[in-house]
Amino acid sequence: MKCDGLPDDAHLAGCPSCRRDMEALDRIEELLRTQPRIEWPRELTGRILERARRRPAGFWIPLAAAALFLGTVFAVTRPRPAAPEPVAIDRDALADHVRAVELLAAEPAPDGKVLRIQAERLGLQEAEDRLRRSPVPEPIRLYLDQSSLFVNGGGSNRDLQTTAVNLALHYDLSPRTHSFTSTGNTDPTELYAIGLLQYRTNGGNWTQTMETVAGTSSSYSAHANLQLGRNSLQNGDPVQALAYYSSIGDLAAENAGEIRKAGAQAGPVFVGDRALSALDDLALAGRVRTRSAFAIVASHVVTVLGPREHVDSFRGVEGVQCIRGRAVVDLKAFRHDARVTPQAREVLRIAK
Amino acid sequence: MDSDDAILAALAAGGTEALRALIGRHGEAVLNFLHRMVRDRAAAEDLSQETFLRVYRHADRYVPGGGFRGWLFAIARNLALKHLRHRSLEEKSGPRPERAGDPAEHAELRRAVDAAIDRIEEPFRSALVLCSIDGLSYEEAAAACSCSVKTLSSRLARARARLRSLLAPFLGSST
Numbered sequence: 001m002k003c004d005g006l007p008d009d010a011h012l013a014g015c016p017s018c019r020r021d022m023e024a025l026d027r028i029e030e031l032l033r034t035q036p037r038i039e040w041p042r043e044l045t046g047r048i049l050e051r052a053r054r055r056p057a058g059f060w061i062p063l064a065a066a067a068l069f070l071g072t073v074f075a076v077t078r079p080r081p082a083a084p085e086p087v088a089i090d091r092d093a094l095a096d097h098v099r100a101v102e103l104l105a106a107e108p109a110p111d112g113k114v115l116r117i118q119a120e121r122l123g124l125q126e127a128e129d130r131l132r133r134s135p136v137p138e139p140i141r142l143y144l145d146q147s148s149l150f151v152n153g154g155g156s157n158r159d160l161q162t163t164a165v166n167l168a169l170h171y172d173l174s175p176r177t178h179s180f181t182s183t184g185n186t187d188p189t190e191l192y193a194i195g196l197l198q199y200r201t202n203g204g205n206w207t208q209t210m211e212t213v214a215g216t217s218s219s220y221s222a223h224a225n226l227q228l229g230r231n232s233l234q235n236g237d238p239v240q241a242l243a244y245y246s247s248i249g250d251l252a253a254e255n256a257g258e259i260r261k262a263g264a265q266a267g268p269v270f271v272g273d274r275a276l277s278a279l280d281d282l283a284l285a286g287r288v289r290t291r292s293a294f295a296i297v298a299s300h301v302v303t304v305l306g307p308r309e310h311v312d313s314f315r316g317v318e319g320v321q322c323i324r325g326r327a328v329v330d331l332k333a334f335r336h337d338a339r340v341t342p343q344a345r346e347v348l349r350i351a352k
Numbered sequence: 353m354d355s356d357d358a359i360l361a362a363l364a365a366g367g368t369e370a371l372r373a374l375i376g377r378h379g380e381a382v383l384n385f386l387h388r389m390v391r392d393r394a395a396a397e398d399l400s401q402e403t404f405l406r407v408y409r410h411a412d413r414y415v416p417g418g419g420f421r422g423w424l425f426a427i428a429r430n431l432a433l434k435h436l437r438h439r440s441l442e443e444k445s446g447p448r449p450e451r452a453g454d455p456a457e458h459a460e461l462r463r464a465v466d467a468a469i470d471r472i473e474e475p476f477r478s479a480l481v482l483c484s485i486d487g488l489s490y491e492e493a494a495a496a497c498s499c500s501v502k503t504l505s506s507r508l509a510r511a512r513a514r515l516r517s518l519l520a521p522f523l524g525s526s527t
Contacts, residue, residue: 021516024516024519024520025512025516028465028512028515028516028519029484031461031462031465032465032480032484032485033484033485033487035462035465035466035485036462037380037384038380038383038384038387038393038396039380040375040379040380040383041397044379044383044397044400044401045372045375045376045379047401048371048375048401048404048405049368049371049372051401051405052368052371052405052408053368235433236474236475236497236498236499237498238498
């Protein structure tokens, strides 16, 4: 038997039944190869190029110069028996953690309950000025940079979390919530995305579900992240599963088997400039082993995040800086005869 | 510009004409892959548009020599799966392209093949479509499916077995 499940020639020579099956398979393969195809519509190229010209590739506003500003405000009256209405914002910008965010002036929705802010390109100060002039009390300001969403503003936690969860759900951002943070100690986006997932899955009372999530107990978050990790693994996304597993704290020890499985499936992980920030913790001080080291690759610099034994093997090597549990390797300066672990070397070889 | 890597480098520098070249090379393959995944021509066109825009926006993240087709189809596949998650199961599929000049019995078999492909679940369907229809190598298809080549082979074997089973009445095979 060959590696793709098909019988080899030696077997076929002596098995008429398998030969008939193979002939049938060959006919199927021929039909698959000659399936009628849809022609590419020429106007589609024009539409794509038009959209691309409106948003240049590689555009980047430096974090220090102007935290990218997206003002999205929901003013939802209380009590809230139903889930808040979604808000129209630039889907592409949010869904991709895009570097440039477009913002227009605020306008109230007809019923006065939901404020919608559309998008155009603005600098941070001008966007702040526009929001200040908006009629909505206690605006929620969202600062979006390349990898983090900072939630800062007036109103109760519930406003912040409502805002965050609308973003997460409407634009399917929940898989990315590990990159969201807030100015407080909680992570409202993630918790509320979890709450909304629960609400949509299990039904029940919206307000009670949100209040449960608003309790922000770390054990709740850990259990919720464990479930999200399992969902991701089932959906064939082991990299995302590992991102969730990195936030399950003490639950990791009793679930080490499935974490190992995710690690084995993920293999060496290259995530560009999207940081999976807690993966060295995922190594659980040696309690979980994966067959790969996790790395961020940016041009000729590879940041190896873990597991710890692989990071430690870079200490003292030329061309490497060990910073806060990470090994930042400059491939141009790195001594390739340095004695690092085979797994770390494999990551660098793939990264080159 | 004669290689995908060179085109990607030009894209990363902001060249929209490079995007045109990329679409010319791979657009039809992406569109047909998406059509087979989501079974809706309009949606497939929208998703194709989104796929190439994402390639354009993230061209600087592509590592040269990393297998562009695998990367491209990974983006397309993820968009298709996301679309399918949000779409109602009750929505009907759109009409499929017919091949002109097909005799009646061939047309019937092709419809049966189409229906059988639709009945193959993810992730096995992706493997079948990418390798057997779109002609990606195992390495490219594995990259597109975010799995190892071994896993892809296994999925492909299962997809083929399922296809054989579903099409047995048309092929007179023993499966």
